Amino acid sequence: MKAFDPYLAFNGNCREAMEFYQKAFGGELKIMTYGEAPGGNQSGDEKDLVMHSQLVKDGITLMASDGMGDNKVTFGSSVSVSLQCSSKEEADTFFKGLNDGAKITMPLQDTFWGAYFGMLTDKFGIHWLLNYDKPAAQ
Template sequence: MNPNQTAVYPYLAFNGNCREAMTFYKDCIGGELEIMDFASAPMDTPPEAKNNVMHSRLTKGELTIMASDSMPGQPVTNGSSVSLSVNCASKEEVDTFFNNLSKDGKVTMPAGDTFWGAYFGMLTDKFGIHWMFNYDKPRQ
């Protein structure tokens, strides 16, 4: 991650299960996970929220996903307007990520060859997050 380069990163919000979700994503994708809970912050936090995640970041190469738990009294409503689109380096990487993240989730389009020349699949994971995986196959 080049600090002098402008970039956009997905930021996910959870209702108290951010640590579980981000640990699951790390197990599925790999990379390095950093987590800071509300107890580490110099702010007034209700006791029941002290172990909730204030900020987390999962990085693997150029892939970065950030997330946190919602503030107490501000629940998250999951919607279908955002998907995490991951451009993979190989068909095997698509299959690995897809198979790992689909556990206890819902496959909306099985991974496979497409008419546009890619290997592609879509799913919603067990936390309600929508994922798209794409591998642009070399042109022949």
């Protein structure tokens, strides 16, 4: 397997969400609307919905799109996006970046399993787990 990338779905606010994630994580963001797609014949607001977007940073890709028509998204608690951070500082930075309007489930903290870990649900309803596995004591 070459990659395993999360693909998020939104109800008309995909662009806002992906720009928010770009601000939180950095990286290069590409967005294509339904109206920009070859053969795109949507009218009104549908032409401005996101058909596909991707945020790429350090070889990691987060993709997303808007549902359209009868394909509305139902948010639930069955999936979370887990970020394996490379340092405690990176976990702090990402957590702070996602924190605007979020519901914090568990603040970042040292855990009994040897990680620095926290959980939140962002203002778009996406569940995030941030983890930094601390080096084992010598």
